[in-house]
């Protein structure tokens with residue numbers, strides 16, 4: 001129901017946000033809830049186990065075999081100032097020859113099959129391969145696509161799967177810790 005009373009000059013109509021205004025000022029959102037103590041604890045344990053197991057920090061090489069980029073965003077989040085992965089000695093490396101762990105995201109597309117195989121071959125033994133997210137684990141949403149070969153296990157041997165769509169940064173850290181605490185593969189080289 002609308003009021004018949006005329007709006008006085010002293011009570012102006014409330015301003016609605018305009019598209020221009022939103023572009024100028026952005027749409028502020030609160031940061032996601034994060035248990036910093038849990039992240040720090042996981043990170044320190046990963047650092048300690050990597051030193052015991054490898055005698056140094058853990059080096060990671062990522063291959064996006066055909067993901068929607070959701071999993072990459074979470075992996076990138078590990079490197080931002082909020083999670084600050086490098087304070088625990090973990091780092092992403094550009095060359096597979098410097099890596100201990102191959103992280104695979106996405107269901108493997110036909111175009112990326114050879115790149116994934118060659119990256120795997122280039123990482124020195126012993127090495128771990130981790131499927132990050134549901135897509136490389138099962139083929140996920142894209143398993144029936146004509147463009148996909150299938151899950152990562154159809155191309156390279158998988159040592160660990162971190163489920164989720166996408167997995168959260170703390171799940172990724174917990175997965176890497178499980179890898180370092182497992183009995184299989186790398187020792188010092």
Ligand code: SF4
Nearest residue numbers: 067070133134135165
């Ligand atoms: S698991 Fe989910 S977020 Fe990750 S690549 Fe597949 S669809 Fe994207």
